[in-house]
Amino acid sequence: MSLLEVENLVVEFQTASGPFRAVNGVSLKVNEGEVLAIVGESGSGKSVSMLAAMGLLPWTAKVTADKLQFNGIDLLGMSSSERRRIVGKDIAMIFQEPIASLNPCFTVGFQIEEVLRLHLGLDKAARRARAIELFELVGIPNPAERLSHFPHQMSGGQCQRVMIAIALSCNPKLLIADEPTTALDVTIQKQILDLLMRLQSEHGMGMIIITHNMGVVAETADRVIVQYKGRKIEEADVLSLFESPKSAYTRALLSALPDNATGDRLPTIAEFLSDDQIFAGAVR
Amino acid sequence: MTAVLEARNLVRDYHIPGSLLKRARIVHAVKGVSFAVDQGKTLAIVGESGCGKSTLARIVTMIDPATSGEMLIDGEKVDIARDGLTSEMRRKVQIVFQNPYGTLNPRKKIGDILSEPLIINTRMKADERRDMAMAMLKKVGLEEKHYGRYPHMFSGGQRQRVAIARALMLNPRLLVLDEPVSALDLSVQAQVLNLLADLQDEFQLTYVFISHDLSVVRYIADDVMVMYYGEAVEYGSREEVFSDPKHSYTKTLFAATPRADVDSIKARLARKAA
Numbered sequence: 001m002s003l004l005e006v007e008n009l010v011v012e013f014q015t016a017s018g019p020f021r022a023v024n025g026v027s028l029k030v031n032e033g034e035v036l037a038i039v040g041e042s043g044s045g046k047s048v049s050m051l052a053a054m055g056l057l058p059w060t061a062k063v064t065a066d067k068l069q070f071n072g073i074d075l076l077g078m079s080s081s082e083r084r085r086i087v088g089k090d091i092a093m094i095f096q097e098p099i100a101s102l103n104p105c106f107t108v109g110f111q112i113e114e115v116l117r118l119h120l121g122l123d124k125a126a127r128r129a130r131a132i133e134l135f136e137l138v139g140i141p142n143p144a145e146r147l148s149h150f151p152h153q154m155s156g157g158q159c160q161r162v163m164i165a166i167a168l169s170c171n172p173k174l175l176i177a178d179e180p181t182t183a184l185d186v187t188i189q190k191q192i193l194d195l196l197m198r199l200q201s202e203h204g205m206g207m208i209i210i211t212h213n214m215g216v217v218a219e220t221a222d223r224v225i226v227q228y229k230g231r232k233i234e235e236a237d238v239l240s241l242f243e244s245p246k247s248a249y250t251r252a253l254l255s256a257l258p259d260n261a262t263g264d265r266l267p268t269i270a271e272f273l274s275d276d277q278i279f280a281g282a283v284r
Numbered sequence: 285m286t287a288v289l290e291a292r293n294l295v296r297d298y299h300i301p302g303s304l305l306k307r308a309r310i311v312h313a314v315k316g317v318s319f320a321v322d323q324g325k326t327l328a329i330v331g332e333s334g335c336g337k338s339t340l341a342r343i344v345t346m347i348d349p350a351t352s353g354e355m356l357i358d359g360e361k362v363d364i365a366r367d368g369l370t371s372e373m374r375r376k377v378q379i380v381f382q383n384p385y386g387t388l389n390p391r392k393k394i395g396d397i398l399s400e401p402l403i404i405n406t407r408m409k410a411d412e413r414r415d416m417a418m419a420m421l422k423k424v425g426l427e428e429k430h431y432g433r434y435p436h437m438f439s440g441g442q443r444q445r446v447a448i449a450r451a452l453m454l455n456p457r458l459l460v461l462d463e464p465v466s467a468l469d470l471s472v473q474a475q476v477l478n479l480l481a482d483l484q485d486e487f488q489l490t491y492v493f494i495s496h497d498l499s500v501v502r503y504i505a506d507d508v509m510v511m512y513y514g515e516a517v518e519y520g521s522r523e524e525v526f527s528d529p530k531h532s533y534t535k536t537l538f539a540a541t542p543r544a545d546v547d548s549i550k551a552r553l554a555r556k557a558a
Contacts, residue, residue: 041469041470041471041472042440042469156333185332185333185496186332186496186497186498186537186540186541187332187536187537187540188332189540189542190539190540190542193542201556212469212470213542214470214544215499215541215542215543215544216542217544218542218543218544218545218548218549218552219542219543219548219552238549238553239546239549239550239553242544242545242546242549243546252471253470253471254544256470256471256473256474257470257499257544258473258474258477258497258499258500258502258503258504259499259502259543259544259545264481265478265481266474266477266478266503267474
């Protein structure tokens with residue numbers, strides 16, 4: 001049975017100029033122990049579809065789907081208090097800006113212990129012991145001392161490690177990482193990706209990585225979904241996507257990589273593809 | 285031929301003032317960096333956050349003076365700490381910043397943004413300024429109808445085009461590009477990189493291109509300098525640096541860059557299966 005199953009997800013926002021469809025009929029599945037990458041440019045609806053699945057969108061968003069199931073439980077018809085019991089515990093999320101997603105007013109120790117208290121109901125000593133254990137797991141030096149630090153006292157890479165520790169604190173079945181390394185330096189990016197992949201295989205978690213970086217996809221994913229303007233353009237396992245991309249859009253995206261530059265100018269997508277051509281090959 | 289930009293042993297220290305309980309200290313942001321760029325060439329400066337690459341950009345753009353060392357632009361010695369900054373010097377070097385959302389004044393129309401450098405540095409008449417701004421809009425791939433619009437009406441890639449147009453208004457010799465494409469999507473990044481290459485060919489511009497993305501650097505640079513904690517640990521032509529990195533930090537940097545080719549995916553999947 002798949003861990004997360006989404007069928008025909010549609011997300012609409014009410015705007016002054018009428019409804020805007022950010023996600024238009026996306027279907028996806030993630031199995032246990034599988035790494036799925038969702039790739040797309042800004043505005044492709046990759047973050048919004050995951051936020052919709054977790055129920056984190058504001059009330060202005062209208063979410064509909066034929067099926068939105070986590071581990072066999074329907075997420076769509078759930079009340080928000082029921083959903084909160086799952087989100088943060090069985091489904092955890094890591095965001096792009098590590099420094100912005102931690103609360104600057106509280107120590108990182110307080111923020112990780114809050115999750116442990118709410119979801120697992122551990123007592124004070126057990127919380128502290130577990131927090132230290134988690135910090136060790138994600139490779140933060142001097143974990144006991146670090147617990148009393150505030151986010152601004154740590155570097156971006158360290159803050160992202162804290163975020164990962166918080167996400168992993170309740171042994172989630174599914175981890176959603178939204179651009180986990182975009183704000184970080186390349187050497188730190190490498191460390192964080194290695195850490196995520198090690199933890200993923202050790203815990204057998206399902207994982208969704210949202211990214212726009214083709215290099216990150218190549219280094220992490222088992223299966224890849226390419227999105228454009230809210231629609232799914234292509235779905236393939238990672239090797240066949242890079243070896244023989246089926247849709248014209250994916251081919252264009254790969255040829256726009258400076259790595260693959262052949263002449264002295266890069267091919268650009270707008271030059272040879274219209275929206276109609278891109279959507280012509282779209283899958284459901 | 286003299287180089288457009290030459291730096292000899294540039295040093296920049298920042299003094300962090302002390303207080304009752306803290307001792308004053310000095311941060312050595314740039315520790316003696318030397319390089320030279322010829323006309324029409326691109327020097328890429330690579331390094332992590334905090335390695336001093338943006339400090340170097342500020343020195344080259346004459347925003348900050350160097351603490352010591354010499355900088356020559358077109359063979360002439362420049363020392364803004366002693367001589368101040370003339371509009372003639374300012375016209376020679378211009379800069380494009382990383383975030384196109386933060387560098388354009390949201391309350392000004394594109395036309396006014398483009399004309400402002402001319403108002404400050406030249407004595408052009410209003411209609412001449414307008415003609416020049418219109419012409420520049422077309423050069424960077426925008427249209428005349430964009431002249432009267434505000435920055436919020438543009439996408440990130442278009443804003444970066446506006447920022448490049450503004451930098452080119454004074455017809456500079458040298459353009460400092462501080463991470464110009466790292467905030468942009470892949471396809472837009474390709475468009476902006478192509479634009480920069482076109483403009484370089486047309487105006488024989490010299491670029492100092494600051495980036496942390498090695499694949500972009502490999503594509504655009506003629507020479508590459510790798511910085512690490514304020515020092516230039518590696519400096520050479522693109523071929524030299526990429527084919528035979530000497531310093532251990534450069535090697536770490538190359539190893540850390542994710543590779544999007546079929547062979548490395550195959551290798552990873554094989555490792556995973558094992």
